[in-house]
Amino acid sequence: MSTLAVVFTAEFLRRIRSRAFIAGSVIGAASIVLIAVLPALLGGALSSSTKNIVLAGDPKLVATAKTLLAQDFEITATVPALASPPTPAYLDAHGKASAVAVLTRRADGLHVVAYARDPSVFREEFGRDLAPMQIALATNVPVERVAKHLDVPVDVRDVSGRFADVSAADAAKGIAYLFVMLLYLSILLNAQAIMTSVAEEKTSRIAELLVATLDPARLLAAKILASAATGFIQLGVWIVVGIFAGRAVTTMFSHQSASASSAAASASAFGALSVSSGEILAFLAFFAVGFAQYGVLYAAAASLINRTEDLGSVAGPLVVPVVAGIILAQLGLQFPNSPNVVICSMIPLISPFVMFTRIAVTDVPAWQIALSLGLDVAAAVLLAWLAGKVYRIGLLLYGRPPSLRQVIATLRA
């Protein structure tokens, strides 16, 4: 058995038996279940509680508005007028409403004043629902006719042939984002594990013994491989849990009302995982290169510290590209073919996040995927080489932490 295999096996077993790994896996799986179930569970309740409203104003106006608003709101009461601005107690007394909408007709048309518990949530829906009424008042066309003609049927069709319908495209975005978050979590958790392992070996002086027996680059490689293996296992657990949670939620809510079903739509994306084998391969490939890049960086950084308490100070800057990757991945979901996003999908450290989202939501030319992967692999090799040098020196460097100048001098040596 080679030393690489010995260290890999030991690291893998140590990591997979660790409380941190078990707790991380369980908490991650529980979080996924919560993400899948909570919107569905709370969605209906929240929507029903936040969409109870009271209408006030001229009874004729109120009657017309009631019909139009019924598609989005539950009208708990109608009153001819308000003596004073409503208080929360007034809202509680009127069917625990979340708002009172006062309708008045002015020379320029319908005017609405809404007194809401949360002013941020009504304006758009009110405006949209009451638009036919405004047009009807201005044109004297019956409101029913206006409403009928305002509803323009739009049939969006996918020219790429990737998605059966709009909901499938939306689901793909949801799934892509979910996978990017998993990549983010996995890199953070497992790269931190590499970091802790390196720091432990350095601070407890085991590193000196190990370096006497095996090549530091091999030691580093074994650590990263072991951590990647545990990362893959963790991801597998999370994905399986996600699929089952999604399916369970879809089944649970399939019999419920339309509003509840819409709340469950995000959760149903888990259950309707229509991920192609190509996407899975892409995810695994970008996971591997992303993990390798961050793994070597975290290991090199950890080799420079002398106390485990200092881990945070060297880990902090390394989170920046991860967070940048997440933010750019969100842009990639919305504008997958924008030139800026395309460029970002080629830049190592952030491309594992951005390119994967592009692959999930659009047809990325094969050469772009190959170029991105190639650059990532080259960057991983280069970073491994540089980090290996820092790691080799850093492991035996005790006392005052090295200055940036010393680190650069080490890299030049």
Place this chain on the structure above:
Amino acid sequence: MGTLVLSGVARSFGDVAAVRDVSFTVPPGATFGLLGPNGAGKTTTMRMILGILVPDRGSVLWDGEQVDLRVRRRFGYLPEERGLYGKLKVREQIAYFGRLHGVMPPYDLQRADAWMERLGIEQYASRPCAELSKGNQQKVQVACAALHRPDLLVLDEPFSGLDPENAEVLLESLRLLQKYGTSLILSSHQMWQIEDLCDMFCVIANGEVRAGGTLAELRSAWPTRIVQVEPAADPLRGVLDALPGARRIPEPDRPLLAYEIPADADSASLLRRLVAAGDVTRFERVEPSLEDIYLRAIGAAA
């Protein structure tokens, strides 16, 4: 079994020259004592032997070949700063280091058990190392270093922090390895242990070799001897003072005369002259101890 040869080895850290020029040979199966004050370059020299550090100049050869990873797997190392995985159980820890040196299952665990028994720590086999006392952790470290029956075992200050009982256990283990034919290189400040255990010595200071060889060779190269004469009578003192190159060593607590005389001085002739001068109840020519040699070498370097 092999011969270790260091030739003109040097290593600097920035502007600091830790090792300037160190050369010595460790024959197969020899036990070699590396002596020197703090900062002399012992640990750096050991690290270069083990390939942890690469020399700036010079060479480290094992049986005439550069020391590479394959050779290093046959070496063992007990560093001055002990290092163990705190959460790993004792038995697993020892077996792991055995596997790193090529001892494959099931022999890794079998040998781990044997070493634990030898060192008297078998009752801690399933305990995490962090829960052991410092002395027992050092025993675990010894087992980790010796499990694969190394061709060469390098021990940096192996006795530091050990109580006499544990030091004796370690000595027994080292004697066992000597029987296996393992070459040992060890540094220590405790001269009596070194003197008892080692066949050969090398004193280094300021990164350079100041003295080296077997104890007999070191003694023969020693330029002076000590003579002790009783009683401390003036006529006898006069004879000793008249001897060319003799220097009196104050012995305020003992009623005797102690003189350092040139190594080539004729002791028999000196004794005859002393007897002629007065009553001599004791005449002893004392060989220099390892500590004397060490202190002189270090003083020369200072």
